[in-house]
Amino acid sequence: MKGNIRVVVSTKKLRYELNLRRNITVIQGNSASGKTTLIQIISDYLSGRTGPGTEVICDRKCAVLSGDAESAVLRLQLLKETVVFVDEQERFLYSKSFAEAVLASGCYFVFITRDSLNMLPYSVHEIYYLKNSGYYQNTRQVYNSMHQVYPEINVKRIPELSVILTEDSNAGYEMFEAICKEGNTGGTLRPSALYCES
Amino acid sequence: MLSIIFNRGSKDIENTNYVFSPDTWFKYNYEEEWFEDELVKEMVRDVDDSTVISAYSIDSPVLGIIAPERLSGGVKALIIMYKEPTLIVNASACGNNCAKWILEIGKRQDITVRLGYEMEFEEPFEISVKNSGNVIHSYEEFLKEFQEVEIFEG
Numbered sequence: 001m002k003g004n005i006r007v008v009v010s011t012k013k014l015r016y017e018l019n020l021r022r023n024i025t026v027i028q029g030n031s032a033s034g035k036t037t038l039i040q041i042i043s044d045y046l047s048g049r050t051g052p053g054t055e056v057i058c059d060r061k062c063a064v065l066s067g068d069a070e071s072a073v074l075r076l077q078l079l080k081e082t083v084v085f086v087d088e089q090e091r092f093l094y095s096k097s098f099a100e101a102v103l104a105s106g107c108y109f110v111f112i113t114r115d116s117l118n119m120l121p122y123s124v125h126e127i128y129y130l131k132n133s134g135y136y137q138n139t140r141q142v143y144n145s146m147h148q149v150y151p152e153i154n155v156k157r158i159p160e161l162s163v164i165l166t167e168d169s170n171a172g173y174e175m176f177e178a179i180c181k182e183g184n185t186g187g188t189l190r191p192s193a194l195y196c197e198s
Numbered sequence: 199m200l201s202i203i204f205n206r207g208s209k210d211i212e213n214t215n216y217v218f219s220p221d222t223w224f225k226y227n228y229e230e231e232w233f234e235d236e237l238v239k240e241m242v243r244d245v246d247d248s249t250v251i252s253a254y255s256i257d258s259p260v261l262g263i264i265a266p267e268r269l270s271g272g273v274k275a276l277i278i279m280y281k282e283p284t285l286i287v288n289a290s291a292c293g294n295n296c297a298k299w300i301l302e303i304g305k306r307q308d309i310t311v312r313l314g315y316e317m318e319f320e321e322p323f324e325i326s327v328k329n330s331g332n333v334i335h336s337y338e339e340f341l342k343e344f345q346e347v348e349i350f351e352g
Contacts (some may be wrong), residue, residue, distance in 0.1 A: 007318065013260065013261065013262070014260070015229055025341055028293075028315075030272075030293035030294060030295040031245050031270045031271065031272020031273060031291075031292055031293040031295055031296050032245055032246040032270035032272060032273065032293075032295075033244070033293070034260075036270075036271055087270075088290070089219040089271070090290065090292075090313065091219075113290075114290050114314070114315040115206070115290050115314035115315050116206070116314075116315070118206065132260075137300060140258050162250070164260075182325070
């Protein structure tokens with residue numbers, strides 16, 4: 001799966017709009033902001049328990065994983081082209097076996113957790129919190145949208161660097177050496193010295 | 199005093215008194231009389247913006263009249279910390295809006311919580327860090343202790 005995926009979750013009282021940009025999205029934030037409720041609504045909807053009035057709109061299949069680690073990993077291995085939601089209350093979310101299954105999967109994931117998932121690669125820009133923005137249009141729905149915890153900053157001008165120090169002579173040093181040699185960075189990345197710590 | 203066990207990644211707390219999911223523990227173990235306590239009512243009002251009507255009904259501005267089982271995971275964790283101080287509650291179930299209440303409960307009684315993220319505690323405070331045995335009084339010390347757990351134990 002690639003590209004942006006929009007998920008709208010709607011009940012009589014609540015409306016969530018999520019825009020997923022990468023394969024792993026993390027939602028955290030204050031207590032009582034509706035994170036667990038979001039997962040519960042999706043789970044109830046997918047189980048066919050909600051009846052009319054509740055909708056989960058997404059052009060991909062959605063799934064909520066819960067329960068023991070073995071079952072969650074087995075189910076994940078069967079899912080294709082799916083947006084997979086996992087709540088922080090699932091112990092398997094922090095397990096090595098689940099992380100390996102996520103890495104091997106082509107699905108998109110939405111994880112509700114404040115703890116860092118050290119075994120998974122995800123961008124700081126894909127860590128969000130939910131914000132209640134009042135009522136949605138002319139309805140009685142409380143509208144919740146995603147906002148970045150670490151907003152992207154538009155850097156208009158990179159400061160001139162005099163020295164770049166890398167940890168060792170491998171990837172980081174080689175990358176900056178290549179960039180400096182290319183000299184096509186508009187003069188912003190031409191340090192007078194490039195060192196590696198080792 | 200408030201004691202914190204910093205715990206990162208996939209490592210688990212090996213203690214029979216550890217409550218990984220306050221939400222689930224609360225569902226099977228909460229007691230009706232807890233909702234007669236003024237501090238519990240205040241925490242529900244502040245964190246969930248809801249009013250305790252009785253032990254069986256809470257008035258939520260978003261969800262309407264709800265049962266205590268539908269309170270937020272954060273406020274459930276706070277209530278367990280307060281009412282069952284011998285348990286080690288997973289404070290990662292609490293957002294930053296719970297930090298002041300964790301400090302308040304820690305002022306009233308000895309509690310130990312597990313924490314896996316950099317919760318924003320407002321100074322002044324006194325926290326015992328179980329991992330190092332240090333007692334800390336500033337957020338800078340808190341972050342230093344937290345980072346050391348990631349570097350040496352993570």
